[in-house]
Structure formats: C-alpha cells, structure tokens
Amino acid sequence: MMLQQNRITCRVLFLSVSLLFGTGEGLSSSTSSSSFATKPTVRLNENIFDGPLPESVDVLIAGGGLGGLATCIGLRNRGIDAHVIEASPKLLRGSTGTGIMISPNGFSALDSIAACGNVNLSESMRSFGAKIGEQHIRMTDQGTGHVDKEVTFGSYFDKYGMDQYNIGWARAHEVLARAVPPEVVHTDCKLESFESMADETTGKKNSAVKVTLEDGRTIATSLLIGADGFGSKVRQMLAGDRKCKTRFNNQLLWNAILPTDQFPNGPLHKEGGVEFINCGGEGQAVLIFDSGEGQTAWYLTLMEKDAPDIVTKAIADETFGGFGPQRGIKSALKEAFAKWPMALECLEATPEDKIFERRQADRPKLLKWSSRRRKGAGGRVVLMGDAAHPMIPSLGQGTMVTWEDAAELAASLAPLSSSDQPFDSKGVPKTVRGFVKRRAKRCAMVQQASREQRMGKPLPKFFPLKICTMLQRQSRMAIMFGHTSPGAKNPAPSASDQS
Ligand SMILES: Cc1cc2nc3c(=O)[nH]c(=O)nc-3n(C[C@H](O)[C@H](O)[C@H](O)COP(=O)(O)OP(=O)(O)OC[C@H]3O[C@@H](n4cnc5c(N)ncnc54)[C@H](O)[C@@H]3O)c2cc1C
Known part of the structure; x- marks a missing residue:
C-alpha cells in the first residue's frame, strides 16, 4: 500500500x-x-523595409510581428499578393528581453506556412535556436x-516526433523578416480605421475594405487581417471596448x-x-x-x-x-x-x-474574429494572433497558436488564387468564416489554460483533486503540442488532436 x-x-x-x-x-x-x-549573428539591414504603399492589394495584414510576417510568407508562397503595414518606424526592433519556446505544433505550423516556398522556416529557426x-x-x-x-x-x-527549441524573440522575428520580400512590408504605417467599400463599377456593397492610416493615406483590399497584437485597433473596431478590457x-x-x-x-x-x-x-x-x-x-x-x-x-x-x-x-x-x-x-x-x-494580462475570450457579412465590412476583416487571443505567457503557446493561425489562413485562402486568374475576392467572406470556425475554439482553450496555469501555481493539496488537475493538464498539453497544421507532418503520432 x-x-x-x-x-x-x-x-x-x-x-x-x-x-x-x-x-x-x-x-x-x-x-x-x-x-x-x-x-553567426549577422543582422538584417533595417532600411530595406521602406517600399512605397500601393493603392490596393489582395490581402492587407495590419501588424508586422511574429504573426503578421508568418501570414504574409504563407500567403505569398501561395501566389496571393499580401502586404504588411507596420505601425513602428522600424520593423526589427531588437531584443524584447524574451526567448520563445518552439514546440512541435509550432514547427508543424512553420512547415505548413513554408510549403510552396523557397525558405525552410523550421530549419532556419533550428539553426539559430537551442535544442x-x-x-x-x-x-x-x-x-x-x-x-x-x-x-x-x-x-x-x-x-x-519533433524536438522543442528555444530561440530569442528578436531572432525568430528576423528569420521571418528574411523570408518576406522587403518591398511588401511598409513601416511607419499605423492603421487608424477601416470601412466597407462598394464596387466602383457594379455598385455592389461590401466588395472591398478601405483602410485609413494615421497619416491619412488609404489602401484598398479584399481582406484585412488584423495581426496588430495585444492592443489591437482592429479588434477594438470589430468587437468593441468590452472585449478589449485588460485582465x-x-x-x-x-x-x-x-x-x-x-x-x-x-x-x-x-x-x-x-x-x-x-x-x-x-x-x-x-x-x-x-x-x-x-x-x-x-x-x-x-x-x-x-x-x-x-x-x-x-x-x-x-x-x-x-x-x-x-x-x-x-x-x-x-x-x-x-x-x-x-x-x-x-x-x-x-x-x-x-x-x-x-x-x-490577457483579454476576454473572443469567438467572433471576423466582421459580420451584411454590416461591418462584409466578412472581409479578420483577426489572428494576439489580436484574436491575447494570452498570459505561462505555457509558451502565444506564438505557436499564432503561427497555427497563419498556416490555416494561408491554406484556406490558397484556393482563391490561381496563376491565370485574378484573386477570387468574392470567395473571401466564406473562406474567412471557415477559418474562424476551425480556429476560435481551440485558441480559446489555450488562452484559458494559460490563464489557469500561471507560473509557479501550486497544485491542489487534496490528493484526488491533484490527480484530476494533473490529468486535465496532461490532456490539454497533448492537444496543444499535437496539433497538425494543413499539409504538414503530424507532430504527435501518439497524441490525438481533439481540437
Ligand atoms: C514574456 C513573454 C514570453 C513569451 N514566450 C513565449 C513562448 O515561449 N512561446 C510562445 O509561443 N509565445 C510566447 N509569447 C507570446 C508571443 O510573444 C505572442 O503571442 C506573439 O508575439 C504574438 O504575435 P502577433 O504577431 O499576434 O503580435 P505581435 O508580435 O505583438 O505583433 C503585433 C505587431 O502589430 C503592430 N501594430 C500594432 N498596432 C498597429 C496598427 N494600428 N497598425 C499597424 N501595426 C500595428 C505592432 O507594432 C507589432 O509589430 C511570450 C510573450 C511574452 C510577453
């Protein structure tokens, strides 16, 4: 006994x-x-990210952080004209004092994003990180x-079936920046607002989105992706102040x-x-x-x-x-x-x-990541990354689920692009709905687990409760680490993905 x-x-x-x-x-x-x-620690030349802002693009990503850049790579690898607007005057802002842990689901997402492209993102991360x-x-x-x-x-x-690596946040950001054509990243471009646009020739409503920058410049797009992080302006416009409270x-x-x-x-x-x-x-x-x-x-x-x-x-x-x-x-x-x-x-x-x-801190759970179809930019605005699911960094999963979002977005939007036809803008709202459906509940679970499991939190003292808590955490971990992004190798042959 x-x-x-x-x-x-x-x-x-x-x-x-x-x-x-x-x-x-x-x-x-x-x-x-x-x-x-x-x-080797050769840094990327900062001045290359100053391409002129076009009048319109297929997909516009607000935010050039770990999520925005990954999404841009995934979309461009699939032939979609995606551009990034970044509020900061510099894309690479040096150390944030933070390292990130890349878990197997993160590598699966990176492999999915990099598919159809020339840069092996996982290998680049591994070459700089510590196994x-x-x-x-x-x-x-x-x-x-x-x-x-x-x-x-x-x-x-x-x-x-995959190792975990640790890497500096700034280095991971730079690895992504190297894989994006510099002329599609526009720094010093802070999104101020967006509004729905009607088609100029047919007059059809909600055919595009007009994005206005802080300095008054505008840019039109078929899809605006809000990858503008914890304090997201896009989230505030989509979901209102109640869903933007800092917790x-x-x-x-x-x-x-x-x-x-x-x-x-x-x-x-x-x-x-x-x-x-x-x-x-x-x-x-x-x-x-x-x-x-x-x-x-x-x-x-x-x-x-x-x-x-x-x-x-x-x-x-x-x-x-x-x-x-x-x-x-x-x-x-x-x-x-x-x-x-x-x-x-x-x-x-x-x-x-x-x-x-x-x-x-984090922010309240949000399941509606996209604008409504009839009102609110016709399903042509969607959130991802910290803008959609800002979380406490206790489980080291914030970037991982952000990269999963990027992989899923790229794979979902890929069928709208073809080499001999313009981007199928009409298909955007339906595709966005499917993306949110596949992602929002999983991310809400990771967000909640990160909140509950803060660093150094003691386990319950009552033995049966302790065991239950342990088992719940273990099952959540299998779900987190075991996630497979579209087209990528399953990182967890022994873990079932219950998302
Ligand atoms: C201490 C700490 C440790 C962490 N450790 C880990 C870890 O080990 N593993 C892990 O997976 N995650 C970790 N994370 C979480 C991770 O850093 C975030 O989840 C991740 O950076 C989210 O990426 P993002 O692109 O959504 O947002 P961000 O990286 O925050 O990027 C948002 C970008 O949008 C720009 N922006 C903001 N507003 C606007 C606007 N109006 N217009 C245009 N651009 C705008 C910002 O300047 C920024 O560049 C950690 C976080 C912290 C704080």
Whole structure:
C-alpha cells in the first residue's frame, strides 16, 4: 500500500513538472555539459523595409510581428499578393528581453506556412535556436529555499516526433523578416480605421475594405487581417471596448536575455538546458534557459501582493512596465529572491536597463474574429494572433497558436488564387468564416489554460483533486503540442488532436 502511494506521488510530481511550462514528459538521465556554440549573428539591414504603399492589394495584414510576417510568407508562397503595414518606424526592433519556446505544433505550423516556398522556416529557426536537451525542475521550500524535490526530464522527440527549441524573440522575428520580400512590408504605417467599400463599377456593397492610416493615406483590399497584437485597433473596431478590457492575473514578470558568458560564475544551465525553480509560494518562480547563439533567457515571477514596495508604488503610479524604468529594482528583487541563488546570479549578471518588467494580462475570450457579412465590412476583416487571443505567457503557446493561425489562413485562402486568374475576392467572406470556425475554439482553450496555469501555481493539496488537475493538464498539453497544421507532418503520432 505504502509502495503504491509512493509510486503515485512520484507520478504526480513528474506530471506536475512536465506540465509547468507545457513541457513534455519522459524521465531521462543527465546529458553532459558541453561548451556553448555561438552561431553567426549577422543582422538584417533595417532600411530595406521602406517600399512605397500601393493603392490596393489582395490581402492587407495590419501588424508586422511574429504573426503578421508568418501570414504574409504563407500567403505569398501561395501566389496571393499580401502586404504588411507596420505601425513602428522600424520593423526589427531588437531584443524584447524574451526567448520563445518552439514546440512541435509550432514547427508543424512553420512547415505548413513554408510549403510552396523557397525558405525552410523550421530549419532556419533550428539553426539559430537551442535544442532542448535537459529540463531540470526544483520544488523548493518557501521559507528556506531548500530543494524539496528535483526532477530531470528530456527530449520531446519520443512523444511528439519533433524536438522543442528555444530561440530569442528578436531572432525568430528576423528569420521571418528574411523570408518576406522587403518591398511588401511598409513601416511607419499605423492603421487608424477601416470601412466597407462598394464596387466602383457594379455598385455592389461590401466588395472591398478601405483602410485609413494615421497619416491619412488609404489602401484598398479584399481582406484585412488584423495581426496588430495585444492592443489591437482592429479588434477594438470589430468587437468593441468590452472585449478589449485588460485582465491582469495579479502576477508580475521580470525577464531578460543576455550573453551566457556574462554570468559571473559560469552558465546556469547546460547546453539546451532549462532550469525551473518553484519557490514554494503562490506564483513565485524562476525560469532560466539556453535560448541559442550563446544567450541565456531568464524570468522571475512574483504575485502583486508579494511585490517589493517600490513596485507596488510604481503600479499605483502607473509607471510600472517596460525596460528598466525604475532605479533600485535589482536590489528589491534580490531581497525578494534572496533564498534562491540562481535568481540572484541572473540579477547580478544583468544591467538594470536590460530587465523588462510587465504585469501579466490577457483579454476576454473572443469567438467572433471576423466582421459580420451584411454590416461591418462584409466578412472581409479578420483577426489572428494576439489580436484574436491575447494570452498570459505561462505555457509558451502565444506564438505557436499564432503561427497555427497563419498556416490555416494561408491554406484556406490558397484556393482563391490561381496563376491565370485574378484573386477570387468574392470567395473571401466564406473562406474567412471557415477559418474562424476551425480556429476560435481551440485558441480559446489555450488562452484559458494559460490563464489557469500561471507560473509557479501550486497544485491542489487534496490528493484526488491533484490527480484530476494533473490529468486535465496532461490532456490539454497533448492537444496543444499535437496539433497538425494543413499539409504538414503530424507532430504527435501518439497524441490525438481533439481540437
Ligand atoms: C514574456 C513573454 C514570453 C513569451 N514566450 C513565449 C513562448 O515561449 N512561446 C510562445 O509561443 N509565445 C510566447 N509569447 C507570446 C508571443 O510573444 C505572442 O503571442 C506573439 O508575439 C504574438 O504575435 P502577433 O504577431 O499576434 O503580435 P505581435 O508580435 O505583438 O505583433 C503585433 C505587431 O502589430 C503592430 N501594430 C500594432 N498596432 C498597429 C496598427 N494600428 N497598425 C499597424 N501595426 C500595428 C505592432 O507594432 C507589432 O509589430 C511570450 C510573450 C511574452 C510577453
């Protein structure tokens, strides 16, 4: 009986660590530490993205982030004249202090987007990223910082048929930017509004969309894709202010990305390694990982109620957020994480102005991503990515589902394009409806799971409830990682896609 209880407890612990960051399962022995390969870091010339804005295009994508660029690549690979308008004067804005984890569903989406094109996006991401080898999880005591339990597990390959990679956000963005013809990306073009247009010759309503930019310029399109991120203007116009409320989850996040050799006592992780420390309290955690190219990404979380005084004051003053806006945050965090030496080393190694801080937040669930057929631009405006499903970054799935959106949009719209006929603009509203139907519920599930499973959240203490929570998380993970994008290889032969 005792033996059985112990086995169950081990299984529970194992499941809990494997699910903390949407990570896979499979206990493994340690891999040996090796030297870190620093790969070429030649940056793309920024000035190339200044093509003149055309009067009309088949598809216009508002937002040149990870979602907008991926969608543009997928559509252009299928012969559709897609252009991107980006609000920022620069497309590539350098480091955001963030690394992203590319899980098997993300690679499946990238393969689908890249099909029919010349650039192998998955291989490019892999060439810059770090293949996750060993993931090391420590459960520590909140009072002393002592390690109560430790678990190590490894590759996703056995379960999902693909490995997971970590890559810097800015590098992933640049990989996509390299695959887009520069003349189709228009920077310093902020969408201000859109309206429905009638056909000039037939007078038929809702035949196109007129997009007006902040500086008054206009552009006509058969389809406007709102890929304008968390604070989406397109979402606000489509769904109204009620669906654009910011929902904080009361958890704060500090993060940075810096050269691994900048850590005074050497690397804190092995090559391709992930280190996670649950600090034992509600929502306090440390995450450190190899993000490729000799860079280390780190994250610290705290609940707002446990925040140092200078942070509480900054939140009240509405000055909290962004890169290093406050003097003294490093020493305040050192005090809060005094019992966790790895957190202290991260803080020691990082200049204060390289630490990005944010209140974690999402927005209400939205299932109607497109404009209505009769009113509201005739089904010719649709959302994707963070504009459609902004989520808490606890499961590392925001970009993954955004790339799934891009893959699905490209595959759905492909039949409207042919080499000897103009783009079939009439087919857009129906195609958009099908796209939303296939995507919205799945993304709402991932958004909800990301909200429920915040970093460092303890499992229920009541044993049966604990087991149920574990099983629910495991099944959600199989659904997330196991998603196959159109035409791509199934990343998870053993996981059923229940979306
Ligand atoms: C700390 C952190 C860690 C994360 N880690 C991961 C991870 O490990 N894995 C993962 O999958 N995801 C992760 N994510 C989530 C991921 O960053 C987002 O989900 C992803 O960037 C969404 O892409 P997007 O293109 O929809 O939006 P964005 O990348 O935000 O792009 C939106 C673009 O639209 C532009 N724009 C805005 N308004 C306008 C306008 N009016 N007109 C024209 N352009 C406009 C913006 O300038 C921007 O370039 C993380 C997020 C955070 C905050």
